[in-house]
Amino acid sequence: xxxxxxxxxxxxxxxxxxxxxxxxxxxxxxxxxxxxxxxxxxxxxxxxxxxxxxxxxxxxxxxxxxxxxxxxxxxxxxxxxxxxxxxxxxxxxxxxxxxxxxxxxxxxxxxxxxxxxxxxxxxxxxxxxxxxxxxxxxxxxxxxxxxxxxxxxxxxxxxxxxxxxxxxxxxxxxxxxxxxxxxxxxxxxxxxxxxxxxxxxxxxxxxxxxxxxxxxxxxxxxxxxxxxxxxxxxxxxxxxxxxxxxxxxxxxxxxxxxxxxxxxxxxxxxxxxxxxxxxxxxxxxxxxxxxxxxxxxxxxxxxxxxxxxxxxxxxxxxxxxxxxxxxxxxxxxxxxxxxxxxxxxxxxxxxxxxxxxxxxxxxxxxxxxxxxxxxxxxxxxxxxxxxxxxxxxxxxxxxxxxxxxxxxxxxxxxxxxxxxxxxxxxxxxxxxxxxxxxxxxxxxxxxxxxxxxxxxxxxxxxxxxxxxxxx
Amino acid sequence: xxxxxxxxxxxxxxxxxxxxxxxxxxxxxxxxxxxxxxxxxxxxxxxxxxxxxxxxxxxxxxxxxxxxxxxxxxxxxxxxxxxxxxxxxxxxxxxxxxxxxxxxxxxxxxxxxxxxxxxxxxxxxxxxxxxxxxxxxxxxxxxxxxxxxxxxxxxxxxxxxxxxxxxxxxxxxxxxxxxxxxxxxxxxxxxxxxxxxxxxxxxxxxxxxxxxxxxxxxxxxxxxxxxxxxxxxxxxxxxxxxxxxxxxxxxxxxxxxxxxxxxxxxxxxxxxxxxxxxxxxxxxxxxxxxxxxxxxxxxxxxxxxxxxxxxxxxxxxxxxxxxxxxxxxxxxxxxxxxxxxxxxxxxxxxxxxxxxxxxxxxxxxxxxxxxxxxxxxxxxxxxxxxxxxxxxxxxxxxxxxxxxxxxxxxxxxxxxxxxxxxxxxxxxxxxxxxxxxxxxxxxxxxxxxxxxxxxxxxxxxxxxxxxxxxxxxxxxxxxxxxxxxxxxxxxxxxxxxxxxxxxxxxxxxxxxxxxxxxx
Numbered sequence: 009x010x011x012x013x014x015x016x017x018x019x020x021x022x023x024x025x026x027x028x029x030x031x032x033x034x035x036x037x038x039x040x041x042x043x044x045x046x047x048x049x050x051x052x053x054x055x056x057x058x059x060x061x062x063x064x065x066x067x068x069x070x071x072x073x074x075x076x077x078x079x080x081x082x083x084x085x086x087x088x089x090x091x092x093x094x095x096x097x098x099x100x101x102x103x104x105x106x107x108x109x110x111x112x113x114x115x116x117x118x119x120x121x122x123x124x125x126x127x128x129x130x131x132x133x134x135x136x137x138x139x140x141x142x143x144x145x146x147x148x149x150x151x152x153x154x155x156x157x158x159x160x161x162x163x164x165x166x167x168x169x170x171x172x173x174x175x176x177x178x179x180x181x182x183x184x185x186x187x188x189x190x191x192x193x194x195x196x197x198x199x200x201x202x203x204x205x206x207x208x209x210x211x212x213x214x215x216x217x218x219x220x221x222x223x224x225x226x227x228x229x230x231x232x233x234x235x236x237x238x239x240x241x242x243x244x245x246x247x248x249x250x251x252x253x254x255x256x257x258x259x260x261x262x263x264x265x266x267x268x269x270x271x272x273x274x275x276x277x278x279x280x281x282x283x284x285x286x287x288x289x290x291x292x293x294x295x296x297x298x299x300x301x302x303x304x305x306x307x308x309x310x311x312x313x314x315x316x317x318x319x320x321x322x323x324x325x326x327x328x329x330x331x332x333x334x335x336x337x338x339x340x341x342x343x344x345x346x347x348x349x350x351x352x353x354x355x356x357x358x359x360x361x362x363x364x365x366x367x368x369x370x371x372x373x374x375x376x377x378x379x380x381x382x383x384x385x386x387x388x389x390x391x392x393x394x395x396x397x398x399x400x401x402x403x404x405x406x407x408x409x410x411x412x413x414x415x416x417x418x419x420x421x422x423x424x425x426x427x428x429x430x431x432x433x434x435x436x437x438x439x440x441x442x443x444x445x446x447x448x449x450x451x452x453x454x455x456x457x458x459x460x461x462x463x464x465x466x467x468x469x470x471x472x473x474x475x476x477x478x479x
Numbered sequence: 480x481x482x483x484x485x486x487x488x489x490x491x492x493x494x495x496x497x498x499x500x501x502x503x504x505x506x507x508x509x510x511x512x513x514x515x516x517x518x519x520x521x522x523x524x525x526x527x528x529x530x531x532x533x534x535x536x537x538x539x540x541x542x543x544x545x546x547x548x549x550x551x552x553x554x555x556x557x558x559x560x561x562x563x564x565x566x567x568x569x570x571x572x573x574x575x576x577x578x579x580x581x582x583x584x585x586x587x588x589x590x591x592x593x594x595x596x597x598x599x600x601x602x603x604x605x606x607x608x609x610x611x612x613x614x615x616x617x618x619x620x621x622x623x624x625x626x627x628x629x630x631x632x633x634x635x636x637x638x639x640x641x642x643x644x645x646x647x648x649x650x651x652x653x654x655x656x657x658x659x660x661x662x663x664x665x666x667x668x669x670x671x672x673x674x675x676x677x678x679x680x681x682x683x684x685x686x687x688x689x690x691x692x693x694x695x696x697x698x699x700x701x702x703x704x705x706x707x708x709x710x711x712x713x714x715x716x717x718x719x720x721x722x723x724x725x726x727x728x729x730x731x732x733x734x735x736x737x738x739x740x741x742x743x744x745x746x747x748x749x750x751x752x753x754x755x756x757x758x759x760x761x762x763x764x765x766x767x768x769x770x771x772x773x774x775x776x777x778x779x780x781x782x783x784x785x786x787x788x789x790x791x792x793x794x795x796x797x798x799x800x801x802x803x804x805x806x807x808x809x810x811x812x813x814x815x816x817x818x819x820x821x822x823x824x825x826x827x828x829x830x831x832x833x834x835x836x837x838x839x840x841x842x843x844x845x846x847x848x849x850x851x852x853x854x855x856x857x858x859x860x861x862x863x864x865x866x867x868x869x870x871x872x873x874x875x876x877x878x879x880x881x882x883x884x885x886x887x888x889x890x891x892x893x894x895x896x897x898x899x900x901x902x903x904x905x906x907x908x909x910x911x912x913x914x915x916x917x918x919x920x921x922x923x924x925x926x927x928x929x930x931x932x933x934x935x936x937x938x939x940x941x942x943x944x945x946x947x948x949x950x951x952x953x954x955x956x957x958x959x960x961x962x963x964x965x966x967x968x969x970x971x972x973x974x975x976x977x978x979x980x981x982x983x984x985x986x987x988x989x990x991x992x993x994x995x996x997x998x
Binding site for chain 2: 014016017021022028031032035037042043046047058062064193346349383384398401428432
């Protein structure tokens with residue numbers, strides 16, 4: 009009531025002309041200037057739709073439910089399976105890829121290269137020409153990993169014979185999957201499909217997979233959440249830096265491996281392979297994040313983002329309250345540091361499902377835990393903290409399981425709210441690797457990018473339409 | 480193209496630091512390509528593929544390898560620079576490890592910082608303002624909406640939402656308010672007191688509050704509603720909310736309501752509520768018949784000045800005079816020459832302009848304007864005056880692409896000189912509005928031009944009269960008395976209020992004897 013206002017101290021939020029704020033302050037009033045710019049990239053209709061969603065009880069309640077589900081999720085590593093057998097709705101001649109849906113002819117070089125490689129690996133074609141013909145002839149079904157409860161870094165290619173991590177959210181029972189990390193250099197996820205790449209995949213299938221499966225069985229269920237939390241305290245953000253998490257994982261595994269009846273040569277090869285790859289844990293980190301976020305997906309009315317993913321052409325997001333819908337726009341090129349001999353001109357646009365880590369409040373959102381990462385863009389440890397702080401302005405809350413020592417053990421900001429992104433224009437920050445635009449060259453750098461606003465703007469519009477329909 | 484390499488034994492740097500160094504080295508003069516890496520077998524083969532390394536070198540993973548490619552004569556210097564960069568200590572963290580907090584980017588984010596916020600003052604471009612106002616209301620904030628060009632449907636939706644949630648929307652197009660003693664947007668610094676004002680007119684509110692201050696009383700609250708609030712479709716929601724709040728407010732003993740004439744049904748409702756306020760209510764519906772307003776405890780005022788005077792009288796426990804006595808007639812008989820017969824009002828305040836038209840049309844006949852009282856008196860060409868003309872220079876027609884005339888005096892100054900050159904013009908009528916938001920020293924902009932205008936008329940053998948009023952207080956940043964003194968020095972005849980200035984200007988045209996006929 010206006011009358012109540014008369015009894016209080018006037019406290020003004022000034023939106024617009026800053027001279028008005030100065031006058032209020034000069035007159036002894038309390039005022040805060042909003043650093044305002046037209047929200048929603050200036051789309052007036054979306055601005056209005058956004059306004060109808062701000063503090064809307066139905067959305068607030070839905071978000072509480074979705075966020076609680078994310079917080080209470082307990083991702084545990086349950087085992088290792090074969091994609092064709094364990095992934096939901098995986099068909100016989102189906103290959104999964106990273107990012108939002110995309111037709112073969114529109115795919116970027118690395119993704120096409122990886123799919124050709126997967127066809128060769130599966131033995132569906134004798135050579136690359138045949139594999140190419142098969143893919144372009146539509147004889148292989150291509151679908152996003154995300155449509156099959158899975159995630160994959162970069163090209164994100166998973167074919168039926170590949171061994172996959174099986175993670176389950178012990179709280180809600182939902183499962184999530186990912187392939188194995190092949191290491192760096194010439195690897196399938198960057199589109200390489202030469203015989204050495206196929207041979208490595210075969211080795212992963214025949215030796216590494218069974219060896220680790222036996223080890224994981226001996227180990228019993230491994231709680232990934234606490235392992236990731238521990239890695240955050242050791243300088244990882246478990247997206248672009250996984251050196252601590254990989255070490256922790258290996259430390260848990262070694263004794264279990266030795267207790268199996270696997271030939272010691274295979275154990276040695278497996279341990280060498282993991283020890284030689286600082287990114288080995290990335291695929292597990294991603295799977296754990298996918299499990300936590302799927303627990304939050306599908307709450308009608310919720311504006312919480314449950315996936316951010318890129319296919320090298322488009323950047324896409326999914327939102328808890330928007331079902332299976334993707335909101336996509338052109339994928340940005342990553343700003344970062346390049347390996348010798350490469351520049352931005354060689355880079356493929358942003359690629360892969362790994363931004364699931366940021367969606368879950370890790371990666372760029374937990375940058376304060378990993379000051380080493382900020383150096384990709386020439387920043388200071390303070391900049392890392394600032395990035396995490398900024399992300400707290402677009403999230404529903406913080407995840408108390410993922411604490412940040414440099415920020416007095418505050419939880420990492422998590423649960424991206426499309427409304428807050430569109431209202432503030434603060435774009436989710438993503439730490440990521442950079443792929444060469446041509447198939448098979450591999451990783452050429454790493455850096456930091458931001459999720460494009462257009463995805464969030466579309467999502468706000470869709471949610472507003474849905475809420476109007478439900479009222 | 481030449482190559483140079485340097486190995487620093489047992490000199491470890493992490494890969495990110497090295498990538499950073501590489502990009503720094505590549506920018507050294509004469510360098511084409513550069514790399515600083517730990518010399519693992521894998522990295523060495525990378526360098527060879529990149530063409531940075533020709534020969535086989537003896538180095539291991541703990542050795543740092545710098546490889547440069549570029550102009551032969553530049554490489555030695557570049558290598559030295561690279562080496563010294565490697566040995567530098569890292570720069571200290573910026574700002575002692577503290578960084579400036581990010582300025583809030585949205586109302587919701589601002590609310591996170593100022594948890595006790597209770598009002599959003601919104602002055603964004605009109606096309607975004609309704610959405611911002613909705614957000615503020617949904618977050619539980621009262622709204623003052625300065626922005627204009629808001630659709631009536633939006634105004635209705637905003638006000639109904641606010642009403643249902645015990646909040647108020649002041650505006651849209653609300654130029655001024657004073658809440659809890661704090662002037663908002665274009666407002667004057669007035670002393671606090673017992674008179675509460677609710678106004679659908681910005682300059683109307685400023686005139687009444689300034690006159691109350693000038694006459695020794697103060698303001699409890701001054702609530703703006705925006706000019707469309709008393710439209711029949713809006714129904715006076717904000718004015719009724721303000722009126723009820725002031726009726727219940729123990730610090731308010733007298734209430735003043737100001738508006739252009741409302742739609743009859745809205746007026747009836749507002750006046751009924753006013754009659755039941757339990758304290759005296761002075762009503763100035765510009766141009767409305769006082770008989771339709773009067774009822775027990777409700778007093779009709781014909782001008783803004785009358786409204787202020789009535790409120791001051793009531794606050795003193797006196798009955799307001801019906802029609803204040805006229806000020807002494809024009810003291811200085813003007814030396815007009817034959818043909819000088821017309822009045823030209825050049826206003827920055829829309830309500831002052833409208834009030835002038837209302838007061839003048841009864842005695843002078845048609846008053847042409849861009850915002851006429853009678854539609855048939857609309858000027859076809861707003862840039863050229865006709866007969867008796869009063870212009871609101873704050874109208875959209877004039878402010879497109881330029882600041883409001885309360886801030887930018889150029890347009891009015893040009894028009895003053897143009898009118899001064901017209902042999903039929905006898906008197907120019909002006910307003911000057913002080914307070915926050917207005918020009919920091921309007922007299923300094925106006926005085927030289929007024930002197931030039933008078934000189935221009937003098938040279939043509941005429942005498943140009945300039946009459947005006949300054950709406951402001953001695954506590955305003957511009958200082959009322961300082962502004963008045965400067966304008967008097969420039970030859971402006973000043974009145975206390977716009978209504979008095981209008982009457983004075985009319986006497987110039989009509990002669991002092993007819994002044995009694997003025998309303």
